[in-house]
Amino acid sequence: MAKATIPIAIFLLAFFLLIFSISVKGEVVAAEPSLELQCNKAYGVKSGDTCFALAHTFKLSTDHFNFINPNLNCSALFVGQWLCVNAFLT
Ligand SMILES: *[C@@H]1O[C@H](CO)[C@@H](O)[C@H](O)[C@H]1NC(C)=O
Numbered sequence: 001m002a003k004a005t006i007p008i009a010i011f012l013l014a015f016f017l018l019i020f021s022i023s024v025k026g027e028v029v030a031a032e033p034s035l036e037l038q039c040n041k042a043y044g045v046k047s048g049d050t051c052f053a054l055a056h057t058f059k060l061s062t063d064h065f066n067f068i069n070p071n072l073n074c075s076a077l078f079v080g081q082w083l084c085v086n087a088f089l090t
Contacts (some may be wrong), residue, residue, distance in 0.1 A: 037068060041086035047079050058085040 043054065051074035055065035066072070068087040 035089045037070075037087050038090050039068065039084035039087050041084070042082045043085045045077050045079055045081040045083060049077060050074070051077065054083065054085065060085065 043058070045054075051065060051072070052062065055062050058065075060068075065085075068084045072083065
């Protein structure tokens with residue numbers, strides 16, 4: 001009885017190590033520093049514009065809008081400020 005459980009335990013251990021190494025690799029790929037955000041289209045802020053309204057106008061989710069404008073403070077938008085409204089990763 002005990003002899004049979006040891007190979008099963010080894011199999012389970014190997015299985016979990018495999019899953020663990022796959023998930024660790026996935027994180028490394030996601031954090032790849034060679035991916036760079038390049039702005040494809042800029043927009044000059046006009047009077048009355050808000051981040052929310054602009055994201056809607058350019059059919060972007062607020063998450064994506066914030067992602068392509070990483071240093072933007074939406075509480076301090078000013079007329080003439082350039083925003084990215086279309087970007088791609090290189
Ligand atoms: C964004 O701008 C507002 C208004 O000027 C300011 O109060 C706030 O501290 C700013 N936030 C950041 C994160 O800079």
